[in-house]
Amino acid sequence: MDKTEGKVYFGAIDYVVLGIMLTLSMAVGLYFAFYGKGQRTKEEYLLGGRRMSALPVCLSLFATFQSAISLLGLPTEAYSYGTMYIYTAIGISLSSLFAVVSVVPLLYPLRLTNVFQYLALRYKSNFLTKFGVTIEIVIHLSYMTMALVSPALALETTAGIPLWLSVVVIGGIGTFYTTIGGIKSVIWTDAIQTFFMFIGIFTVLIKGCIDAGGFTNVWSVSRETGRIILNDISIDPRVRHTVWNLSFCYAFFSYSSHFSQSSVQRIISTRSIQDAKRVHLFKVPITVLYFASLLMTGLVISAYFHITRCDPLAAGYISNTNQVMPYFVLITLSFLPGFAGLYISSIFSGALSTLSSGINSLAANTVDIFLMRFLHGKSEFVITSTVKLVVCFYGFAAVCLAYLAKDFQGPVSQINYTILAPSVGAQLGLFLLGAIFPQANSIGAVVGCCSGFAISLWQTLGASKFGHPTKPLPRAPADRCFAENTTALPTSVNRSTFLTSTEYSLINDALTTDDIKFTGTVNDNKGFFFYDLSYVWTPVIGLFVTVGIGLIISVIANSVMSTKHRPKAKYIFPFCRWFWYSGRDTVATDIDMESISGEIK
Incomplete structure (x- = not known):
């Protein structure tokens, strides 16, 4: 790996390591396409014949929603704002535990092939079902676009890998093995890619910690620079991150993801409801370990740049914070050829897992909801071939959208959350309204969903234009980046290069008060308060508006309608049935798939 004038580049061995990982992903798809049994029917192709075991499904589900976005965004978050983001792991874990007692016992017994078939059965509305699928398509395409373009933009500047090459390689390979191998290839490839992701994370974390002088020194520097923040319990909704808003x-x-096709498709592919529950339970410790490791990596990066007094942003080596992680990787792992390629492979793995899962689930949605009427009576070969063509279409669409996306500033994890939040809140409200309240009808659901989306989108757009975002923590100095017009960036440091407490004080004293903005503080409110709310509240606003307005409209509509639709108890959350239904109501588990098809025609 060459490294001159502050630039770092991929070497030949790094490309070989990356090529091995990509070849392995394609090999898994080829295996299930030509040697694996059970790809002849739509159910086998999309659900693996409902015979998947819990552990690979868990790893696949984890990899789908913890993509290259988090691999880049979480270290950037700790580097820029500190460690408060660790409380998101609590929120994600709580959502998984709640899914065990709500989503799984509600949807698994119904034996559906698509989560939006639930809306057809619950609301008896063709329009509402297609409306929900449309929202899902918007969410998944947005998420896949971010997952593709984020690492491509970062690697283009830091490693010299052209953006078009990253996007085409990830998009092409992900579409290829998903098309030919179906859900089995997606799940097992995701499991392998999860292994790559953790190997890459721990390699960088351990080597970076050594280069920064050990864990004790990293922690000490992080405290000196104000990045160890774990106790912000403010109840001000304008504070960017607090214990309460992150957890809540x-x-x-995260709970909204359990109603996505990507999640439900994996849950119902398992062998039993017990395995489906284990998927969510296994995911909790993996998620906590993943978040803690990446945030610690962000602290290591910050400490290293403070110790060497050579921040790449301040020196102009990179253009935004989302490039910090790959830049640091290429520096700290340059001691052995191929190690940087290993970590970049983990970034590619994260993007591949998101893309493959997304296009597979979008294909299932499109065929089951929009095309099944035209495919009714056709052979399984025709139906399965149609699904594969739709997979190719969405893979191509994701690549094209990635090309159209612009460069982003700020932590990519926050950007992704902000983009998805309006749709996510409204969609979750659509499901919760139906699963909690039997009074809810299709009229109230549509009005509530549109209202929730509109208000949360208003808040998102208003905040981006008129809000007062929190400033990041001060960066490391860059005065040691240059020496006689040449740059010799150290790949490791010794204790003689550490900054003393006096030097830290001089650096911080040189910064004006306006330069320092810690996570817990709030800028003076000069505009509409609604626009200064923390970005994490956006989906919650959309959710409660959707449920609240949807329930009110439903009650009004029921009072004037001559016939009222009351759903069967099996379409309501199990813990709500005792309240709304008598013990004489039966909860059947057998579903007539022909009746489902009839509901969505």
């Missing part, structure tokens, strides 16, 4: 809001944001 991320619980809802």
Whole structure:
């Protein structure tokens, strides 16, 4: 790996390591396409014949929603704002535990092939079902676009890998093995890619910690620079991150993913309801370990740049914070050829897992909801071939959208959350309204969903234009980046290069008060308060508006309608049935798939 004038580049061995990982992903798809049994029917192709075991499904589900976005965004978050983001792991864990007692016992017994078939059965509305699928398509395409373009933009500047090459390689390979191998290839490839992701994370974390002088020194420097923040309990909704808003809001944001086709498709592919529950339980410790490791990596990066007094942003080596992680990787792992390629492979793995899962689930949605009427009576070969063509279409669409996306500033994890939040809150409200309140009808659901989306989108757009975002923590100095017009960036440091407490004080004293903005503080409110709310509240606003307005409209509509639709108890959350239904109501588990098809025609 060459490194001159502050630039770092991929070497030949790094490309070989990356090529091995990509070849392995394609090999898994080829295996299930030509040697694996059970790809002849739509159910086998999309659900693996409902015979998947819990652990690979858990790893696949984890990899789908913890993509290259988090691999880049979480270290950037700790580097820029500190460690408060760790409380999102609590929210995500709570959502998984709640899914065990709500989503799984509600949807698994119904034996559906698509989560939006639930809306057809619950609301008896063709329009509402297609409306929900449309929202899902918007969410998944947005998420896949971010997952593709984020690492491509970062690697283009830091490693010299052209953006078009990253996007085409990830998009092409992900579409290829998903098309030919179906859900089995997606799940097992995701499991392998999860292994790559953790190997890459721990390699960088351990080597970076050594280069920064050890864990004790990293922690000491992080405290000196104000990045160890774990006790912000403010109740001001304008504070960017607090214990409460991260735990509470991320619980809802993550819970929405359990009603996505990507999640439900994996849950119902398992062998039993016990395995489906284990998937969510296994995911909790993996998620906590993942978040803690990446945030610690962000602290290591910040400490390293403070110790060497050579911040790449301040020196102009990179253009935004989302490039900090790959830049640091290429510096700290340059001691052995191929190690940087290993970590970049983990970034590619994260993007591949998101893309493959997304296009597979979008294909299932499109065929089951929009095309099944035209495919009715056709052979399984025709139906399965149609699904594969739709997979290719969405893969191509994701690549094209990635090309159209612009460069982003700020932590990519926050950007992704902000983009998805309006749709996510409204969609979650659509499901919760139906699963909690039997009074809810299709009229109230549509009005409530549109209202929730509109208000949360208003808040998002208003905040981006008129809000007062929190400033990041001060960066490291860059006065040691240059020496006689040449740059010799150290790949490791010794204790003689550490900054003393006096030097830290001089650096911080040189910064004006306006330069320092810690996570817990709030800028003077000069505009509409609604626009200064923390970005984490956006999906929660959309959720409660959707449920509140949807329930009110439903009650009004029921009072004037001559016939009222009351759903069967099996379409309501199990813990709500005792309240709304008598013990004489039966909860059947057998579903007539022909009746489902009839509901969505």
